Amino acid sequence: MNEKFLWGGSTSAFQFEGGGTEYNKGKSIYDIREEKTGVKYSIASDFYHHYKEDIKLMHEMGFKAFRMSIAWTRIYPNGYEDNPNEKGIQFYKRIFQELKKYNIEPVVTLFHWDMPEYLVMKYDGFKSRKTVECFIKYAKTCFEQFGDLVKYWLTLNENNLSMLIPWMYIYDKDRYKNSNTQQLAWDCYYNSLLCHFNAVKLCHEIIPEAKIGNMTASALAYPLTPKPEDILATDQHNQETMWDDLDILTTGVINSSFIDRMKDKNITITLNKDDAKLMVDPKSKIDFISFSYYYSLCIQDKTNIKNSNAETMQMLYAGFYNPYLKKTDFGWQIDPIGIRIFMNMTYNKYHLPLMVVENGMGTENEILTSDYRIHDDYRIDYLRSHIRAVKETVDIDHIPVWGYLPWGCIDLLSASGNYKKRYGFIYVDFEHKLERYKKDSFYWYKNVIASNGKEL
Ligand code: BG6
Numbered sequence: 001m002n003e004k005f006l007w008g009g010s011t012s013a014f015q016f017e018g019g020g021t022e023y024n025k026g027k028s029i030y031d032i033r034e035e036k037t038g039v040k041y042s043i044a045s046d047f048y049h050h051y052k053e054d055i056k057l058m059h060e061m062g063f064k065a066f067r068m069s070i071a072w073t074r075i076y077p078n079g080y081e082d083n084p085n086e087k088g089i090q091f092y093k094r095i096f097q098e099l100k101k102y103n104i105e106p107v108v109t110l111f112h113w114d115m116p117e118y119l120v121m122k123y124d125g126f127k128s129r130k131t132v133e134c135f136i137k138y139a140k141t142c143f144e145q146f147g148d149l150v151k152y153w154l155t156l157n158e159n160n161l162s163m164l165i166p167w168m169y170i171y172d173k174d175r176y177k178n179s180n181t182q183q184l185a186w187d188c189y190y191n192s193l194l195c196h197f198n199a200v201k202l203c204h205e206i207i208p209e210a211k212i213g214n215m216t217a218s219a220l221a222y223p224l225t226p227k228p229e230d231i232l233a234t235d236q237h238n239q240e241t242m243w244d245d246l247d248i249l250t251t252g253v254i255n256s257s258f259i260d261r262m263k264d265k266n267i268t269i270t271l272n273k274d275d276a277k278l279m280v281d282p283k284s285k286i287d288f289i290s291f292s293y294y295y296s297l298c299i300q301d302k303t304n305i306k307n308s309n310a311e312t313m314q315m316l317y318a319g320f321y322n323p324y325l326k327k328t329d330f331g332w333q334i335d336p337i338g339i340r341i342f343m344n345m346t347y348n349k350y351h352l353p354l355m356v357v358e359n360g361m362g363t364e365n366e367i368l369t370s371d372y373r374i375h376d377d378y379r380i381d382y383l384r385s386h387i388r389a390v391k392e393t394v395d396i397d398h399i400p401v402w403g404y405l406p407w408g409c410i411d412l413l414s415a416s417g418n419y420k421k422r423y424g425f426i427y428v429d430f431e432h433k434l435e436r437y438k439k440d441s442f443y444w445y446k447n448v449i450a451s452n453g454k455e456l
Helices: 029-037 047-061 086-101 117-123 129-146 159-163 181-206 228-251 256-264 273-280 336-350 377-395 440-450
Strands: 006-010 065-069 105-111 152-156 211-217 221-223 288-292 297-299 354-358 401-404 426-428 436-438
Touching: 006 105, 006 354, 029 117, 047 065, 047 086, 047 436, 047 440, 086 105, 086 129, 105 129, 117 129, 129 181, 152 181, 159 181, 159 211, 159 228, 181 211, 181 228, 181 273, 211 228, 221 228, 228 256, 228 297, 228 336, 288 336, 336 354, 336 377, 377 401, 377 440
Parallel strands: 006 065, 006 401, 065 105, 105 152, 152 211, 211 288, 221 297, 288 354, 354 401
Antiparallel strands: 426 436
């Protein structure tokens, strides 16, 4: 690893920040989910009130970078106002300044799923171009306000999944029960692409020295057997889940094979000339590809949700278990070589530097010992094997990787909404006063960073 390698950790606003609607924050769809499910997104890990303590702990571990997202509703409470919310801007400036104090680079995601409720109710979120206009304004404000403090930006979290999961940007299925869901997914995905390309272009114009990337969810699949039919099905899975999106993001072109495959699904794609111009503009090109990687899966010819292990794997798309791999409590297969395979495939296709912005092991039932420790040797094993694979990707395969930011570095809410799934180096006592306790992995990771990955 070179000396500039960004070791650190990763979070998102709705899962980590809390702070409710303080300082005029508006409601996002997660505040609405809280009303429906009781899951306390408005508190989460309460980074809002603990940020000084948390950043100091990150510094103690030696973090060089910290990934977080900005809550759109702190900057524009309803998503669309004429002027931004000054108190929200000041809140993030305080965080970025605190990180700078310790030489920790913020890596900031503009949109990690917490769409303003108002934009969903009024415009059906990304279904409407009105939301694209609002997003452009929000992104511009972020670049103008935080450009001197933030040099690494990511656009939309795991946007490749939104094409596959029609509900991702819609949120309330019932509202759309009579709609053509595939068409709806495409309309939302297309508008989210416009958000992405506009944000990249604006970032390059407003902060020329900054670097901006996308964020891909790895859905790496292997053929279940060497049968050519299984290999073909696997290629198709990888194309649809990952490469279709990255092909568009890296070339700015929606190619005819993709359009024809969409037509086969009865999706109508209307391409607008001005959008096409924006997408191929050199300023709209990402500087690096960031990604999340948790597991791999296997694909068989005619794999479908019903005959697959998708439910036990807690996955959103069809897949089978790999007999050569172990799995976590949550059914996610542990495959460190997979991260190296994914990075090789991605780099060899797109030739852009990579950044790991999510990786890690979610576990249940971590219990504080009487001396307030967590002995999480299983997490250390998981991370050690994955970091080793990242190092091999850099040292043996000679692929540029800018950083390693494992997910949920301080315990946070799972995306599926519970406190039980923990990823952190730091334990958060959600049952009491959200006190922080260092796990064994805290000390281990501190040494990994201090030795620049030599001591694993
Ligand atoms: C990624 C998301 O998909 O996976 C995160 O970007 C999420 O928001 C993470 O938390 C892990 O998933 P989960 O379900 O364990 O929280």
